[in-house]
Amino acid sequence: MSNLKAVAEHSKVSIATVSRVINNDPKVSKVTVLKVQASISALEYKPNRVAQRLRSSKGKTKLLGLIIPDIQNPFFVDVVRGVEDYAYQHNFAVMIGNFGQDEKKEKLYLDIFQSENIDGLIVAPIHGKDKGIENLVKKDIPVVCIDRGLTEIDVDVVKVDNENGAFNAIDHLLSMGHKRIAFISGNFKIPTYIERLSGYKRALDKYGIAYDESLVFARNSDYKSGFEIANKILELENRPTAIFSGNNLLTLGALEAIHAKDINIPEEISIIGFDDMPWSISLNPPLTAVRQPGFDMGKKAAEMLYERMVDPSKKKEKVILKTELMIRKSTARIE
């Protein structure tokens, strides 16, 4: 790879001048600029981002870190796309880390990204008291949390109104006469699930139905857990008439379990999923779901991160987006 020095020699100027040309420094004469640019393309010179980053750690090379819990979850894929969309338009590169809900792995990525001198980080914390992220914030590295906030420290957040999203879903079910509604949740150390549970409870409350702990199940937030928990639910004596599942993957897993037992949706059981997918409409039956605007969340987070980079002393902001209940065919009135 050719470097500044090579270009400098080729165009018979100093490396400082070449550097200035690269950075559009106005105080280089037009003739020099032209000469240097000619050399640059002759030698196919590309600045070495590593050296740039080492030298001037202030946003020169525009590198963003993005840490997400589960790349298999289409919701987070939407988030990634939103972040990338903004990043691409503003010439940022994005380094993605997927920690698969593994705290150790999350920490590893945090360390790596930090020592890669990223200019800013978008992250979905594994839980509300994530020390690793707190540390970054304290070091004044621009951080935006997504999907989930942090409890111990003030930080920029973009998330969704989980409590209301869940409330609306359960309310819909209750209004159709369901009384025993199972909740397939992810791990309750993840803030989103706590909030969804509280929406679930509030809806029950509204209808004067007692909260029955034995109807809520929390394990991991993946396909397999959804499948296994649904199996358990379906075998309960006094089987629930409806299932509320806490995310995309859980829903899909639950669907597989229901279909494997040849149970009809919605005649024999209703199901609502948190998280909509483009192909929800092609599921059997078309899925009633709580839609989260993942793409917009990602985009907004990137935008906020950029603002924070520009003005580190800006007041921290919490953006809470609305969910939308997409009523399709997987829920039906009962008796």
Place this chain on the structure above:
Amino acid sequence: MSNLKAVAEHSKVSIATVSRVINNDPKVSKVTVLKVQASISALEYKPNRVAQRLRSSKGKTKLLGLIIPDIQNPFFVDVVRGVEDYAYQHNFAVMIGNFGQDEKKEKLYLDIFQSENIDGLIVAPIHGKDKGIENLVKKDIPVVCIDRGLTEIDVDVVKVDNENGAFNAIDHLLSMGHKRIAFISGNFKIPTYIERLSGYKRALDKYGIAYDESLVFARNSDYKSGFEIANKILELENRPTAIFSGNNLLTLGALEAIHAKDINIPEEISIIGFDDMPWSISLNPPLTAVRQPGFDMGKKAAEMLYERMVDPSKKKEKVILKTELMIRKSTARIE
């Protein structure tokens, strides 16, 4: 952030010694090692990967680039997971770029990754003559192509037997009496689709059915294209009795179109998708699909990349994995 110098001062040795401790150089005395390690944890020192990478560009900081065409496609998500799985076990960090089938964006990522001094690259080329990737290979940067190869140059590849995969799918349809089978393809500059088309043709040939160009449609490989093309197909006079769709997203889009028109699968039309998904079984109806081992492909690619990094002169390797036809309910015998 503390640096070598700080640690050196804290433990009253030179920075060289600290560096040696970090790199487990055996020629440091045990007492010094202990002393330095104490300082390291006292100061919470973490090596700066940027500086490491600048200084010793040979695999010291273990950074891999991964460039994929479409992160919305669950197949590529599987690939990503496979790569990450291997990378994590071997202490590599992965930098992911998603180019959304946009050649300009692919080139941008190629440039960025290169100037980030990555140790190796896994990439799904946008087409067989991708100059950008060729250049990397010529510069002896370790490269493994995935899903698609390169025609002009010898390079490591892990892909799938697309020709046979498509052949088996179409063969299955033909054996059930279908004669008019539409093919919803992605852009034919992408090698995989050329191969899939040739499998399609070979199967037709076997049954002595003439190839009818008006039944194959190629646009982008996304959800929307699948939806639109399927709409067109469904409105054909003399409507095909079966659809073979070229990837995940196309299939899902096509399903939406079919359902929107209330056409029954498989009674009125059969459909086979290239690419299986965990939730294919929960679609309406359970989807017959050609399964590609995405996770394994990613893992294998990472492994091959590692081998190439270790031995750059190793003979280039082509790994071709098998597909598997998952027969479910979206295909049926006709008349």
Place this chain on the structure above:
DNA sequence: ATTTGTAGTGTAAACGTTTACATTTATCAA
């Protein structure tokens, strides 16, 4: 006692940039 060897450590250059500061050259007013 001198040499040789070895283990442990330090010094300084290098990686490819950016940038404060110094220097040169051109421009212009007096």
Place this chain on the structure above:
DNA sequence: TTGATAAATGTAAACGTTTACACTACAAAT
């Protein structure tokens, strides 16, 4: 013409590492 000022360019230090080489101490061999 001179001096002052501005414009253009160059020099060298710095970013945080790694590493070739030099050096010191001390043990062993002569």
